[in-house]
Amino acid sequence: xxxxxxxxxxxxxxxxxxxxxxxxxxxxxxxxxxxxxxxxxxxxxxxxxxxxxxxxxxxxxxxxxxxxxxxxxxxxxxxxxxxxxxxxxxxxxxxxxxxxxxxxxxxxxxxx
Amino acid sequence: xxxxxxxxxxxxxxxxxxxxxxxxxxxxxxxxxxxxxxxxxxxxxxxxxxxxxxxxxxxxxxxxxxxxxxxxxxxxxxxxxxxxxxxxxxxxxxxxxxxxxxxxxxxxxxxxxx
Numbered sequence: 119x120x121x122x123x124x125x126x127x128x129x130x131x132x133x134x135x136x137x138x139x140x141x142x143x144x145x146x147x148x149x150x151x152x153x154x155x156x157x158x159x160x161x162x163x164x165x166x167x168x169x170x171x172x173x174x175x176x177x178x179x180x181x182x183x184x185x186x187x188x189x190x191x192x193x194x195x196x197x198x199x200x201x202x203x204x205x206x207x208x209x210x211x212x213x214x215x216x217x218x219x220x221x222x223x224x225x226x227x228x229x230x
Numbered sequence: 231x232x233x234x235x236x237x238x239x240x241x242x243x244x245x246x247x248x249x250x251x252x253x254x255x256x257x258x259x260x261x262x263x264x265x266x267x268x269x270x271x272x273x274x275x276x277x278x279x280x281x282x283x284x285x286x287x288x289x290x291x292x293x294x295x296x297x298x299x300x301x302x303x304x305x306x307x308x309x310x311x312x313x314x315x316x317x318x319x320x321x322x323x324x325x326x327x328x329x330x331x332x333x334x335x336x337x338x339x340x341x342x343x344x
Contacts, residue, residue, distance in 0.1 A: 151332050158340070160234075160321060161273070163332030206272050215286050217263065218323075218333060220272035 124207060124221040132229050137194040139224040141207030142187075148210045150183055151218065152192050155204045164192075164205075199230045234336035236322050242342045243312055250308045251339045255324030262305050263333065264297055265321040266290070273321055279305060280327075312343045 125140045143150070149168045153161040167174045167183045167190070174181045180193040194201055204225050208218040235254040243249050255262045260281050265273035276295070277287045281302040291297075294312075299305040309316055319340050323333040 153332075153335075158319075160236075160335035160337040161323075161333075163334065166332050208272075216327070217275055217278055217286065219275065220265075222272050 124205075124224045126224060127222070128225045128227070130227040130229065131197055133197060133199055135197055135228075137197050137201070137226055137228070139192045139205050139207075139226070141190045141192070141221050143190075143207075143209050143221075144188065145209075145211050145213060147185070148212060148216075150181075150190050151208045151210070152179075152181060152190075153206045153208060153220075155206065155223075157203075161206065194226075197226075197228045199228050202226060202228045234322055234324055234334050236320075236336035236339050238339055239337065240340050240342075242344060245314060245343055246311055248308065248310045249312060249341065250306055251320055251322075251341075252304060252306050253322030253336060254304045255322070256334055257303070259324035259326050259334070260302070261325045261327060262299055263323045263325070264305070264307050265323065267319045267321055267338070268317075276307075276320075309341075312341075314343045317341055317343045 123142050131137055147169050149166055151166045152164045155161045165176045165181050167181050178195045183190045204223045206220050206223045208220045237252045263278040264276040267273045275288050276291050277297050279299040282299050294310045297307045319338045321338045323335045325333045
């Protein structure tokens with residue numbers, strides 16, 4: 119079963135613009151992770167944020183977590199055509215056996 | 231170690247045939263996971279192992295599906311009597327508990343049942 123929802127389902131921007139994707143989830147979590155998937159390929163781990171953290175940065179990525187609203191956002195700054203991919207949030211919860219549960223994903227298209 | 235390997239990359243089979251996929255995880259990782267992904271959807275959890283023990287199976291995993299990890303290293307996922315609804319990408323991932331570094335996924339096996 120899917121843990122939550124991502125918004126928007128699809129996003130199209132120009133190179134150089136920022137891209138923001140949102141994720142909502144349903145149960146209390148230990149951590150939340152973001153993954154990228156290029157078409158027809160496996161998933162690549164981008165960043166992990168723990169339930170006691172509110173914001174985390176990695177290069178051009180910024181992730182926020184609001185546990186009171188059960189939501190997270192992923193911001194990609196100064197986007198590039200190579201950022202075109204699907205982005206998934208996934209949660210880990212003790213009450214779900216500690217395994218990753220994925221959302222439906224956001225399909226990002228960055229036009230050169 | 232070059233990451234998680236899955237074999238084959240693609241498999242086309244006729245309905246009713248059995249298929250088996252293999253996953254070789256990162257050698258230091260003791261946890262191994264199988265997920266299934268259909269077009270436009272997020273990966274859905276199927277099952278996972280800690281070492282050789284299969285700790286959890288999803289309700290998605292019907293009796294036609296079986297997974298093994300006999301020596302706590304590579305794993306196989308077998309689907310018996312395949313149906314068209316089994317067509318999907320089957321993803322394998324591995325991790326070590328407590329590192330907080332996320333899962334490492336393989337490139338997946340794309341199954342097409344005709």
